Amino acid sequence: MRSQSTTDGGLAQAVIRRFHALRPLSDEAVGALEQAILEGLFRAGPGEDLVAEGDPIDSVRIVLSGWLYRHKTLEDGRRQIVNFILPGETCDAHAYLLSTIDHSITTATPVTYAEIKRARFEKLMASERTLAEAFMCETLLNNAIQREWAINLGRRAALEKVAHLFCEIYERLRPVGLVDGNSCSFPVTQMDLADATGLSVVHLNRTIQELRATGLITLRERTLTIADLDALKSAALYSPNYLQLYRQV
Amino acid sequence: MRSQSTTDGGLAQAVIRRFHALRPLSDEAVGALEQAILEGLFRAGPGEDLVAEGDPIDSVRIVLSGWLYRHKTLEDGRRQIVNFILPGETCDAHAYLLSTIDHSITTATPVTYAEIKRARFEKLMASERTLAEAFMCETLLNNAIQREWAINLGRRAALEKVAHLFCEIYERLRPVGLVDGNSCSFPVTQMDLADATGLSVVHLNRTIQELRATGLITLRERTLTIADLDALKSAALYSPNYLQLYRQV
DNA sequence: TTCCGGCATTTCAATAGGTTAACGAGCCGC
DNA sequence: GCGGCTCGTTAACCTATTGAAATGCCGGAA
Numbered sequence: 001m002r003s004q005s006t007t008d009g010g011l012a013q014a015v016i017r018r019f020h021a022l023r024p025l026s027d028e029a030v031g032a033l034e035q036a037i038l039e040g041l042f043r044a045g046p047g048e049d050l051v052a053e054g055d056p057i058d059s060v061r062i063v064l065s066g067w068l069y070r071h072k073t074l075e076d077g078r079r080q081i082v083n084f085i086l087p088g089e090t091c092d093a094h095a096y097l098l099s100t101i102d103h104s105i106t107t108a109t110p111v112t113y114a115e116i117k118r119a120r121f122e123k124l125m126a127s128e129r130t131l132a133e134a135f136m137c138e139t140l141l142n143n144a145i146q147r148e149w150a151i152n153l154g155r156r157a158a159l160e161k162v163a164h165l166f167c168e169i170y171e172r173l174r175p176v177g178l179v180d181g182n183s184c185s186f187p188v189t190q191m192d193l194a195d196a197t198g199l200s201v202v203h204l205n206r207t208i209q210e211l212r213a214t215g216l217i218t219l220r221e222r223t224l225t226i227a228d229l230d231a232l233k234s235a236a237l238y239s240p241n242y243l244q245l246y247r248q249v
Numbered sequence: 250m251r252s253q254s255t256t257d258g259g260l261a262q263a264v265i266r267r268f269h270a271l272r273p274l275s276d277e278a279v280g281a282l283e284q285a286i287l288e289g290l291f292r293a294g295p296g297e298d299l300v301a302e303g304d305p306i307d308s309v310r311i312v313l314s315g316w317l318y319r320h321k322t323l324e325d326g327r328r329q330i331v332n333f334i335l336p337g338e339t340c341d342a343h344a345y346l347l348s349t350i351d352h353s354i355t356t357a358t359p360v361t362y363a364e365i366k367r368a369r370f371e372k373l374m375a376s377e378r379t380l381a382e383a384f385m386c387e388t389l390l391n392n393a394i395q396r397e398w399a400i401n402l403g404r405r406a407a408l409e410k411v412a413h414l415f416c417e418i419y420e421r422l423r424p425v426g427l428v429d430g431n432s433c434s435f436p437v438t439q440m441d442l443a444d445a446t447g448l449s450v451v452h453l454n455r456t457i458q459e460l461r462a463t464g465l466i467t468l469r470e471r472t473l474t475i476a477d478l479d480a481l482k483s484a485a486l487y488s489p490n491y492l493q494l495y496r497q498v
Numbered sequence: 499t500t501c502c503g504g505c506a507t508t509t510c511a512a513t514a515g516g517t518t519a520a521c522g523a524g525c526c527g528c
Numbered sequence: 529g530c531g532g533c534t535c536g537t538t539a540a541c542c543t544a545t546t547g548a549a550a551t552g553c554c555g556g557a558a
Contacts, residue, residue, distance in 0.1 A: 023346075054490060072400045074486045080400035097272075097386055102393045102491035137346050139388060144351045146395040151321045151329035153402035154447030158545075190506065198403030200546050205507060237323045241303060242351035407515070439536065449516050454537060499558100506553080513546075519539090526533075 011064040011087075011112060012037045014176045018088035021175050022141070023134040032128055036121075037062060037114040044111045050091065051105040057098070058118045060135075061091035066111030067187055071195065072103045081196040083145060084108075084169065084188075088176040093135045096121075109187045144242040153198045156237065158207045161197040163236035166217060170226060171243055186224035260313040260336075260361060261286045263425045267337040270424050271390070272383040281377055285370075286311060286363040293360045299340065300354040306347065307367045309384075310340035315360030316436055320444065321352045330445040332394060333357075333418065333437075337425040342384045345370075358436045393491045402447045405486065407456045410446040412485035415466060419475060420492055432467075432474035 012034050019025060019033065041064075044050060050061065050068065068085040082103060085091060095101055096118045116124070125132040145168070152164050173184050188196075194204040211217045216232050218225040226232050261283050268274060268282065290313075293299060299310065299317065317334040331352060334340060344350055345367045365373070374381040394417070401413050422433050437445075443453040460466045465481050467474040475481050 070396070072396065074400070074404060075488075076486070078404040080403045082396045082399040094385055094389060097382060098389055098393075099493055100490070102493070103396055133346060136343055139392070140343060140347055143388070143392050143395065144347075146392065146399065147319070147321065147331045147352055149399050150331040150395065150402055151323070153399055154329045154444075155323060155327040189504085191504095195403075201506090202508085202547075203545055206545095209507085237325070239324075241349070244348055244351070438534085440534095450536090451517080451538085452515050455515090458537085501558085502556090504554090504556105506551100508551080509549090511547090514544095515542105516544085517540105517542075521537085521539105523536085524534090526531105528530085 015062055015088045018176050019134045022137045026130045029128040029131040032124055033131055036116050040115040042113055042115055044107050046107055046109050048107045049104055051101055053104045054100050056100050057092055057095045060093055060116045060121045062114045063087055063089055064112040067108040068105055069108055070103050070105050079195045086172050090138050093139045148242045158199055158203060160236050162207050163232050164238055167233050167236050167238045183223055183225035187222045264311055264337045267425050268383045271386045274379045278377040278380040281373055282380055285365050289364040291362055291364055293356050295356055295358050297356045298353055300350055302353045303349050305349050306341055306344045309342055309365045309370045311363045312336050312338055313361040316357040317354055318357055319352050319354050328444045335421050339387050342388045397491045407448055408459060409485050411456050412481050413487055416482050416485050416487045432472055435473035436471045
């Protein structure tokens with residue numbers, strides 16, 4: 001199912017815009033990145049493992065369209081989604097330095113991505129300073145998000161967890177132009193959502209009902225609509241600090 | 250209380266050994282790092298904030314002795330410790346790229362650390378390739394640990410959580426020579442432990458009693474002793490993959 | 499059209515973990 | 529030596545969340 005693709009579709013533009021928001025890029029950097037992306041386009045269907053825990057890594061992937069998630073599984077099957085990877089985001093900016101990877105990456109939807117081989121990537125980093133900084137910021141941002149997930153999983157109540165996740169995803173989709181008014185695509189099952197928030201499917205479902213009942217959100221046909229973002233944020237005890245990198249957007 | 254220090258004490262050696270385990274360092278890199286460390290030694294007492302959420306950052310800190318923790322707090326006071334920082338580890342390898350930091354860093358014990366100013370650090374990175382890679386690995390390892398904490402907080406049961414934390418800390422102290430047989434220093438209060446595992450203090454206490462009762466651990470006078478590491482790991486559903494960087498130790 | 503599998507939903511009983519409160523030990527300043 | 533702190537511990541009670549199981553919906557394959 002995974003296949004090389006030759007279509008472009010201007011998708012690279014959104015990626016570049018987001019990178020630019022992370023860190024100002026020089027014109028040369030933009031050109032070089034764009035070229036590298038267009039040279040290695042691939043597609044994958046939904047439910048495919050791009051990376052499995054324990055794999056060695058030798059390239060960097062940038063997502064042009066579609067959702068993926070990082071996850072880990074315990075021996076007995078309990079699964080935790082530790083993060084989502086959204087369009088414009090990077091899978092493993094420097095992970096080739098590690099011998100093997102500690103988690104799996106699976107597509108939640110059909111995905112288009114660009115793959116840059118390690119050697120090529122390192123050359124890019126060496127020649128384009130602003131690009132190297134942008135990828136560094138990408139990694140740091142990832143880190144910050146991961147920390148916020150820790151407090152989400154450890155200290156927030158069920159309703160707050162789910163509300164917080166909705167707020168975060170919405171804010172992360174914004175800089176790539178994937179929010180439309182107060183709604184955005186939200187193509188994951190409730191089982192995935194449960195595994196991302198550390199809840200059981202049953203309780204996650206109840207929690208979503210509750211969010212619907214209070215009129216905070218609508219979630220239907222894979223589309224999330226947030227009636228009142230401020231109200232949702234307040235219900236989630238959401239603090240925007242950790243996504244500050246996007247401030248320039 | 251925070252004060253510049255001029256004592257050396259050979260502490261830098263442990264740091265260097267650990268870095269070397271992360272990534273092989275050239276002799277020049279070792280020398281340069283050692284010098285940078287010795288030029289900026291500081292001390293802090295217990296319970297001091299080295300970094301507060303929202304601060305701008307303009308230096309890198311390497312811990313020579315003592316424990317710290319990263320934490321975030323919700324408006325209503327709920328707190329989550331998102332990670333510990335142990336001797337030999339680095340506070341914020343590249344964080345100066347971000348405008349402000351998303352979490353606080355507080356000392357749990359008296360701490361000795363080296364502070365390297367941004368300009369100095371960047372020069373080091375530019376001139377010593379192996380050192381730059383080592384710091385990169387440090388950041389990636391941090392990331393991996395953070396992901397493991399996500400599954401710990403989201404999917405493990407109380408006993409597993411605490412057991413897992415014990416295993417992880419033990420394994421992280423090992424490469425810096427801070428484990429002595431089957432025990433190591435463990436200088437944090439049960440309240441801290443509760444905030445690290447996402448439990449209430451009361452339940453954390455109950456859980457520790459249980460671990461004691463089953464003979465898996467002893468925790469007395471700030472010292473943790475692990476009777477049977479394999480048994481503890483198995484109780485924790487511990488998988489060592491995510492700390493693989495230390496494999497060479 | 500029919501069957502099937504994935505997904506959302508609901509119900510109900512069971513429980514892991516939270517909350518509140520109280521007590522004792524050790525330690526510090528006075 | 530006396531309060532007043534922090535920290536660990538225990539008890540009793542309570543609830544948020546889990547787990548198992550059944551139902552209905554929908555879209556795809558035959």
